[in-house]
Amino acid sequence: MPDYWLSVPYVLTLSVLSEVIALLAIGLVRGWGEVVPRWIPFLGGKAVRPLAAVVPAVIGGSILTALFSSIPLGDNRRLTVFGIAENAAYVNEGWETLAAICIAPLTLWGPITIVLGPAYHRRRKVTKA
Numbered sequence: 001m002p003d004y005w006l007s008v009p010y011v012l013t014l015s016v017l018s019e020v021i022a023l024l025a026i027g028l029v030r031g032w033g034e035v036v037p038r039w040i041p042f043l044g045g046k047a048v049r050p051l052a053a054v055v056p057a058v059i060g061g062s063i064l065t066a067l068f069s070s071i072p073l074g075d076n077r078r079l080t081v082f083g084i085a086e087n088a089a090y091v092n093e094g095w096e097t098l099a100a101i102c103i104a105p106l107t108l109w110g111p112i113t114i115v116l117g118p119a120y121h122r123r124r125k126v127t128k129a
Helices: 003-027 050-067 093-124
Strands: 071-074 077-080 083-086
Touching: 003 050, 003 093, 050 093
Parallel strands: none
Antiparallel strands: 071 077, 077 083
């Protein structure tokens, strides 16, 4: 079996994980993010505690920000969206530009999630009169 087949489960897992994280981030701004869905055993129908959503959002946003900011690791290696990689070689400048355009919005995912966490907390905070 060729080595590239080993990357298929990795890519599929990464895709599903990123979709789940994206849906959870949407839950920070939508009403359905305030109550646990009824189909979840033991917790279904209960209100989500604000800090139970805010803490993972801020931690996750920080991790995403670090991952998508291409942290230099020395020896011409960088931590990128694609994992630890050496400088990627593109066939021509057009493909490199297209890759940069496609990846650029991902760099905002972490900072936006960090901002959404406290905003969710402020929206859910009960004010005492």
